[in-house]
Amino acid sequence: MSAKAELTVQNWGNNLAVRIPASVARAARLVRGQPVVVEAVDGNVVVRPQGGPPRMTLEQMVKAFDPKLHGGELMADAPRGAEFR
Numbered sequence: 001m002s003a004k005a006e007l008t009v010q011n012w013g014n015n016l017a018v019r020i021p022a023s024v025a026r027a028a029r030l031v032r033g034q035p036v037v038v039e040a041v042d043g044n045v046v047v048r049p050q051g052g053p054p055r056m057t058l059e060q061m062v063k064a065f066d067p068k069l070h071g072g073e074l075m076a077d078a079p080r081g082a083e084f085r
Contacts, residue, residue, distance in 0.1 A: 003027035020047075 003023040009016050020030065028049070030036070035050040056064070 001027045 003021075003026070005021045005024050007018050007021075009018055011017070020028075025031070028047075030047075030049060037048045037050050039046050039048075
């Protein structure tokens, strides 16, 4: 998956900033709170993820579940073991 956006560099305090659009963040698999490395390479700015994205809790995953995006029901079957003790 690829994405592209034309942006304008803005002031952020004494620094410069570019806001990463959601489509670009998704394509790069970046999430809020994820550490990144920013470096200048041959006159270009490169942003790379550092480590993996923060792990979501089960509650966060259930809250983020969208049947339209993930193809079906959250739990299409009854519990089969000790899932809900």
